[in-house]
Amino acid sequence: AKKFKDISMAVIRRLPKYHRYLKELLDKEVYRISSKELSNMMGFTASQIRQDLNNFGGFGQQGYGYNVEELYGEIKKILGLNISYGTVIIGSGNLGQAIANYTNLQKHGFNLLALFDTNPKLIGMRIRDVPIYDIDEMQEFIDTNNINIGIICTPKEFAQDIANKLVKANVSAIWNFAPIDLKVPENIIVENVHLSDSLFIISYLLNNQEKEQWD
Numbered sequence: 001a002k003k004f005k006d007i008s009m010a011v012i013r014r015l016p017k018y019h020r021y022l023k024e025l026l027d028k029e030v031y032r033i034s035s036k037e038l039s040n041m042m043g044f045t046a047s048q049i050r051q052d053l054n055n056f057g058g059f060g061q062q063g064y065g066y067n068v069e070e071l072y073g074e075i076k077k078i079l080g081l082n083i084s085y086g087t088v089i090i091g092s093g094n095l096g097q098a099i100a101n102y103t104n105l106q107k108h109g110f111n112l113l114a115l116f117d118t119n120p121k122l123i124g125m126r127i128r129d130v131p132i133y134d135i136d137e138m139q140e141f142i143d144t145n146n147i148n149i150g151i152i153c154t155p156k157e158f159a160q161d162i163a164n165k166l167v168k169a170n171v172s173a174i175w176n177f178a179p180i181d182l183k184v185p186e187n188i189i190v191e192n193v194h195l196s197d198s199l200f201i202i203s204y205l206l207n208n209q210e211k212e213q214w215d
């Protein structure tokens with residue numbers, strides 16, 4: 001895949017939103033959109049959109065706007081969503097199972113191959129078709145199944161230990177749901193998710209009577 005360097009995280013964090021909106025347009029059979037319409041829809045200025053896309057070579061055409069299919073394809077490639085990733089979930093409780101049941105993961109190329117847990121009641125079960133294995137089998141499973149991404153859904157006390165094991169097993173990235181800051185080598189990609197961060201924004205806004213949109 002083409003490599004992009006020195007793109008700011010702010011730009012990168014907007015890409016999934018482009019991806020989502022362009023998919024919606026395609027679903028509505030809209031194949032061409034002016035930069036103005038796209039900006040109205042997304043809440044970014046037309047110049048913001050132009051600047052964002054210029055980081056990757058720019059895709060619009062003066063007087064034509066954007067070819068939705070083409071731009072969607074490009075954003076997909078830029079996000080690496082045209083590639084498939086071997087993925088495992090560690091911690092198969094409420095959250096781990098919910099993520100395993102979220103089929104969009106699969107649809108976007110995150111190929112979930114196994115879950116792991118320590119609880120004998122869960123080991124041997126399947127979520128959809130995906131088996132839950134004993135955590136002691138994780139290292140070997142990752143070694144033999146070309147796993148790129150580990151999703152941590154254990155209680156926070158165990159998360160660092162799991163992260164160490166994932167690093168040792170050579171995964172490239174960790175999607176961490178446990179509420180702790182993991183310490184991992186620099187070359188390991190970690191993306192933390194805290195659903196409640198978003199919820200707390202609601203309570204802030206409720207209490208400050210803001211009416212603005214945020215992204």
Ligand code: NAI
Nearest residue numbers: 091093094095117118119153154155156158177193194195
């Ligand atoms: P849960 O208790 O339902 O599931 C945790 C699972 O981890 C259990 O099945 C347990 O047996 C397993 N486990 C414990 N130690 C393990 C180990 N060493 N190796 C493998 N599996 C192990 O808990 P729930 O509700 O699913 O939450 C899981 C984690 O996700 C917690 O850390 C929680 O704080 C966090 N969480 C984070 C959210 C977020 O937005 N970031 C939202 C909800 C939960």
